[in-house]
Amino acid sequence: MLVDTHCHLDQFDDVEVVIETASEQGVTRLVVVSEDPESMRRVLELKRQYPTHVLAGLGLHPVWIIQNRDAVQDALEQLEEILPQADELGEVGLDHKWATERVDQLLQEEVLARQLDLAARCAKPINLHARRCLRQTMERAIAFRRHTGLNAQMHWFTQSRKLVRICNDEGVYVSVGPTVLNDVQTQRVALEISDELLLLETDAPVSVGGRPGHPLRVREVAECLARLRGLEVEEIAALCAQNFARFIAPCST
Numbered sequence: 449m450l451v452d453t454h455c456h457l458d459q460f461d462d463v464e465v466v467i468e469t470a471s472e473q474g475v476t477r478l479v480v481v482s483e484d485p486e487s488m489r490r491v492l493e494l495k496r497q498y499p500t501h502v503l504a505g506l507g508l509h510p511v512w513i514i515q516n517r518d519a520v521q522d523a524l525e526q527l528e529e530i531l532p533q534a535d536e537l538g539e540v541g542l543d544h545k546w547a548t549e550r551v552d553q554l555l556q557e558e559v560l561a562r563q564l565d566l567a568a569r570c571a572k573p574i575n576l577h578a579r580r581c582l583r584q585t586m587e588r589a590i591a592f593r594r595h596t597g598l599n600a601q602m603h604w605f606t607q608s609r610k611l612v613r614i615c616n617d618e619g620v621y622v623s624v625g626p627t628v629l630n631d632v633q634t635q636r637v638a639l640e641i642s643d644e645l646l647l648l649e650t651d652a653p654v655s656v657g658g659r660p661g662h663p664l665r666v667r668e669v670a671e672c673l674a675r676l677r678g679l680e681v682e683e684i685a686a687l688c689a690q691n692f693a694r695f696i697a698p699c700s701t
């Protein structure tokens with residue numbers, strides 16, 4: 449079994465076909481993360497419709513937050529209400545590509561802190577986005593994990609071997625996406641991730657290497673990692689499936 453631990457299935461028109469096509473490639477479980485109130489509702493609906501395939505991540509994306517500052521308070525209240533129905537908090541994080549002004553960065557930080565508090569209260573693991581502020585975001589994941597004992601995943605966090613080593617030491621999961629197929633630096637970083645913290649993802653429908661994103665590409669990511677690590681693809685699939693089961697397991701803290 450292969451798991452896409454971070455995708456945006458709600459952004460596809462033909463959801464049923466996407467699930468079927470991915471399943472044919474062995475990608476039978478999809479963590480569908482949300483970005484805003486509308487996608488939170490859609491993601492929960494997908495989980496209800498496809499309970500064996502879809503796991504739900506609920507949360508407010510850092511880019512949405514700064515583009516919709518007047519709607520943030522209401523959205524946080526909605527999230528508080530429905531987060532117990534989710535499997536994890538996500539996609540949340542910090543993004544300095546879009547938040548270049550300090551005032552926007554502070555807003556992202558404040559909203560992230562409030563979402564992490566909700567996750568802690570509901571005992572949910574977290575799925576974090578980081579862009580142009582990798583270390584700061586990773587530090588939030590580490591603090592969350594230390595204080596709550598709950599799991600944290602850094603999504604698409606394959607830019608720095610040094611930061612991945614810190615994730616390894618802190619027990620923070622790191623997911624690898626399709627950039628590993630063609631990018632040597634991503635391959636080097638992916639090799640550094642501890643066996644027991646490695647996860648696979650696509651971030652579909654985000655396109656990579658000129659090809660549209662699709663959850664079935666988890667298979668290509670797994671094949672590439674198998675080659676890099678000198679393993680069979682079935683071994684990587686089993687390893688990552690075990691990791692994901694541990695990551696998502698309900699926690700009593």
Ligand SMILES: [Zn+2]
Binds near residue numbers: 455456481539
């Ligand atoms: Zn995403």
